[in-house]
Amino acid sequence: MVVTVAALLLAGCGASAGENGSGDGRTVVAGFYPLQWVAERVGGDRVDVSSLTPPGAEAHDLELTPRDLAAVGEADLLVYLDGFQPALDEAADSEAGDSAWDAGQAADLSRATEGHAHEGEEGHEGEEPVDPHFWLDPLRLAAVGDALAERLAELDPDGAAAYEENAVALRADLEGLDAELQTGLADCAVGTLVTSHDSFGYLADRYGLEVVGISGLSPSQEPSPAQLAEISELVRERGVTTVYTETLVDPAVADTVADEAGVRTAVLDPLEGLTDESGGDDYLAVMRANLATLQEGQSCP
Structure with missing residues (x-):
């Protein structure tokens, strides 16, 4: 027993x-x-x-x-x-x-x-x-x-x-x-990657982009109004056309920056977990969906 x-x-x-x-x-x-x-x-x-x-x-x-x-x-x-x-x-x-x-x-x-x-x-x-x-x-x-x-x-x-x-x-x-990813993200017109939180740094480092996370390493961190204004100004100065929200993360902060800077938003998946909104059914498929999103948002040839 x-x-x-x-x-x-x-x-x-x-x-x-x-x-x-x-x-x-x-x-x-x-x-x-x-x-x-x-x-x-x-x-x-x-x-x-x-x-x-x-x-x-x-x-x-x-x-x-x-x-x-x-x-x-x-x-x-x-x-x-x-x-x-x-x-x-x-x-x-x-x-x-x-x-x-x-x-x-x-x-x-x-x-x-x-x-x-x-x-x-x-x-x-x-x-x-x-x-x-x-x-x-x-x-x-x-x-x-x-x-x-x-x-x-x-x-x-x-x-x-x-x-x-x-x-x-x-x-x-x-x-x-x-x-x-190396081929798809080569020669992008926009080199700055603005995301909801600071989760895409290793990807950015590998493929020649600079990441700016609106929040810190944890999506629960709230940026101050001064930080939001600073990032909105950076978006305008660097010609960023897309601010990325993320699956599993409240898009409100990223939406605020995008609205303030007058740019669009798109969704990236940081792959901390699969959801019904994920762009595929495994890691490889979701990463390829992320690549397609980045190519459009960063104006990659």
């Missing part, structure tokens, strides 16, 4: 954390969608993957239920991003222990920002907060896939060859996407 109850509890936890696991392979719990997608691609049919962030929810604001905490504690591997979801950082320490794996170590989070840290984070005095949104650079996401294959092989040595093969296939897809 004890085994049966434990099995039922674990099944309930898996459903709470994304309802993706079949119960047959190694269990992997991911913090949010891009990590879930990579784990599914690299793990293949040897891994049961679920996500703690439900579809349509804002990943920054994740709150964990008791079932979620149990799922974290029971998982063979927790794939998370340290500093991005404070509630999960705590659970990684208290529940996951050695089974916690921080994707940020492989992603090389080297981009600092002048914005503010996420709500709930404690910054280091005198240091700029580090931008966590690495997955919008496909090559950084590929590096995470390579490293995850190695970590899964440690857990499941018999699957090492399969994990390596899957990671190679994932890298090929992401390098292909990178080539499309």
Whole structure:
């Protein structure tokens, strides 16, 4: 009876954390969608993957239920991003222990920002907060896939060859996407990318754009009237024709800037989670939809 109850509890936890696991392979719990997608691609049919962030929810604001905490504690591997979801950082320490794996170590989070840290984070005095949104650079996401294959092989040595093969296939897809972005965003007439919050910095750095986030790293941060006026003036001075709102983020602030500057708005997807409004059914499709939006908004040939 004890085994049966434990099995039922674990099944309930898996459903709470994304309802993706079949119960047959190694269990992997991911913090949010891009990590879930990579784990599914690299793990293949040897891994049961679920996500703690439900579809349509804002990943920054994740709150964990008791079932979620149990799922974290029971998982063979927790794939998370340290500093991005404070509630999960705590659970990684208290529940996951050695089974916690921080994707940020492989992603090389080297981009600092002048914005503010996420709500709930404690910054280091005198240091700029580090931008966590690495997955919008496909090559950084590929590096995470390579490293995850190695970590899964440690857990499941018999699957090492399969994990390596899957990671190679994932890298090929992401390098292909990178080539499309490089070509599609070359020679854009408008080089400044104005977005709702500061989430597209790694993409901008990779493809030769300059990003200006109206809010900081977290979409819950509210800019002051003076900051809004400053950004509106920047939009006019630099010939920006499009201000980008984002899925899962209230468009009001971006709409205000666009109205003040007399320009249009368009929607980009920061891919923190898929929604019914997403431009595709997986990471690759949504990134290609983002590319099409950027080509029009930045006046790229």
